[in-house]
Structures are given as structure tokens and as C-alpha cells.
Amino acid sequence: MKYAVLGAGNGGQALSGWLAMHGHEVWLYEIVEEKVAVLAKNKEIHLQGAIQGIGKLANISSDIQSTVKGADVIMVVTTANAHAAVARDLANVLVDGQIVILNPGRTGGALEFKRTLVACRCRAKVYVAEAQTLVYAARLVEDGVVNIIGVKDKVLLAAVPATDTSYILDRVTPDFPMFCPAKNVLRTSLENIGAMFHPCVLLFNAATVERNSVFWFYRDMTPKIADFIEKFDKERLAVGEAYGIDLLSVSEWISYAYPGTPGDTLCEKMKNNPAYHDIKSPSTIFTRQLTEDIPTGVLPIMELGEVAGVPVPLMRSMIDICENLLDIDFREKGRTLEHLGLAGKTKDEIIEYLSR
DSSP, X not given: OEEEEEOXXXXXXXXXXXXXXXXXXXXXEOSOHHHHHHHHXXXXXXXXXXXXXXXXXXXXXXXXXXXXXXXXXXXXXXXXXXXXXXXXXXXXXXOXXXXXXXXXXXXXXXXXXXXXXXXXXXXXXXXXXXXXXXXXXXXXXXXXXXXXXXXXXXXEEEEESGGGHHHHHHHHTTTOTTEEEOSSHHHHHHTOTHHHHHHHHHHHTHHHHHTTOOOBTTTTOOHHHHHHHHHHHHHHHHHHHHTTOOOOOXXXXXXHXXXXXXXXXXXXXXXXXXXXXXXXXXXXXXXXXXXXXXXXXXXXXXXXXXXXXXXXXXXXXXXXXXXXXXXXXXXHHSOOTTTTTOTTOOHHHHHHHHTO
């Protein structure tokens, strides 16, 4: 099977190396020419840590059209902010039968991707799905060398429309047995755990980041910040309940994705999870933990909650504070319900629309 992997960051190189190690033809796309030049020297991805081996790529290129040509499965492993742009680039290139999986979709990724394809008049019958999270916790040692910190046991996946989910899983679970079916993209979208963790940790450590004082993103967790994350997460859980979805709490999710993680409290689990141990803080507050997780996570969850009549004051406050902190209007290009094609729909209409 030919896989096209779009994005050569931590996740993209990890997925590429894994797939190539297992005998697949893997074409890797990256927009940054300097990175392409480095990877093109030997076309190898060396995996270390929880997975060890060397994957030989068929090709590495900055040409997205040649990368996806003939691909059975296209794994989009870019930031969520880039999903719409990737869809625009692919709209006139995709052909019938190709599968596109967003790794991960964050909140509403598959909806935005599919809506962009339609707006760009894509005529191909393609299958579009989103994963709830990336299957690995991974960090680049350097381009071509990836440290796999941990592998998740279970990752939810759902398609748009929902009736396509089983077909996609039949094709990809031999390579990714951790993928599990979700009822629809409401479930994968509302299980956006990164949107609960990342902005809270960054906001309360903004001054530390600006001072260039490096800390361990999860290992240095404190009880009070963990308590706040759980309060923040209660709003997400209430949104899920309003839409008839029994979501995992942030603490339950760690145990679900990383079985055996020691600890009774969220703080203990975040500090003790081996997959989180080596993740350091970013070097700037203009980091994807805010610039991606808020407009593609917190914002759409908040708006879904407001449609359902669920109070979400902490989410609204997080958005307002971080917009002012960074001087960014997250609503301008973020995943508002209008941008997701859900504006004007009631809660029940959204449920019916996404369950088809």
C-alpha cells in the first residue's frame, strides 16, 4: 500500500518511519525546503525509544501533488491550523477512493477539511476521517531521527460522514491497531484532550516561558494547576453530556491512552506518565499549545456548548485572555461554527447532521 504523509514534524516523521519499516511505500511531503534537503540525503527515518528501527522512504518532496499521486492513504500530520490550506492544495489532485486521515483532527478538523474540499469544487469521491490524537508521543532528536516516547493503546477515529468510518478502519487498522471507531466526529472532536492540557499549562507559565526558563511540561505539574485543568475540563464534559456523549475526563483519558500510568490524581498521572517525561516547555508563548489548541480546540468546543445552553465561562475567559496576551483574533480564522458549516443549526440538528 502507498502512504502519503503530509508534514515532516515529530508526528509525520514518526508515522513515516513506522510505515516504511513495515514494508509500505511511503512518500513524505514537507513545505520547508531546508528540511526536505536534509531528509533527501539518505531518505531514512531512524526510530528510537519505544519503537526501534529504520524506515526507508520512497521519496521526500516539497511537491504535494506528486506526493499524493497514487496514494491509497494520505496521512495529514500538519498543525490543525494548516488543515484548510492542505485541503485547498489537494482539492484538484485527489482521485476517487483515496483515504485522508487527519492526525489528529483536533476539534472539527474533518468537518473543516471536507467543507474546504466542497468549496474548492473537488469532484473526487474521497474518504475523510480524523483521529482523536496522534498515535505516538514523539519528539525529533534531529531530522531523520525520532524518539518515540510512547505509543497509545487506543485512539478514536471517525469519518465524515460517519457511515464511512468502518470502511476506513478496515483499510488502516492492520497498520494502526490502536484505531478504534467513534460514533461520529462529535466524539473525536470533543475528546480533544490537548485543548484542555496545553493552554492551561502555558497560560499559567507564560512568564516562565518568556524568561526562557526551561521546565518539564508535564513532569513539573503542580496540584493547583492540575485542579484548574479539571475544572476547565468539566465544561468540556458538560458539553459532551448535552450532546449525548459520555466523554472521558482528562484523568480517565491518561489511563485509557496509557494503561498502567501510576497515580490516583490527575497531577500524579501527568507527572508519572513515562510518555510525558521528556517533553520540555516551548521557547516562546507564540506556540502551538496556544496558537493551535485555542482556535482549533477551545473555541469550537465553547461554541458547541453555547448552542446547547451549557455555561462555559472558563473557556470563554481562556480565549479572551490569550487573545489579549498574544494580540491574536482567534475567531477570525479559527474553527467557529460558521467556519465548520454548523452555524444556525440547533443542538439537535448538529447531532443529526453529524450522525449520518
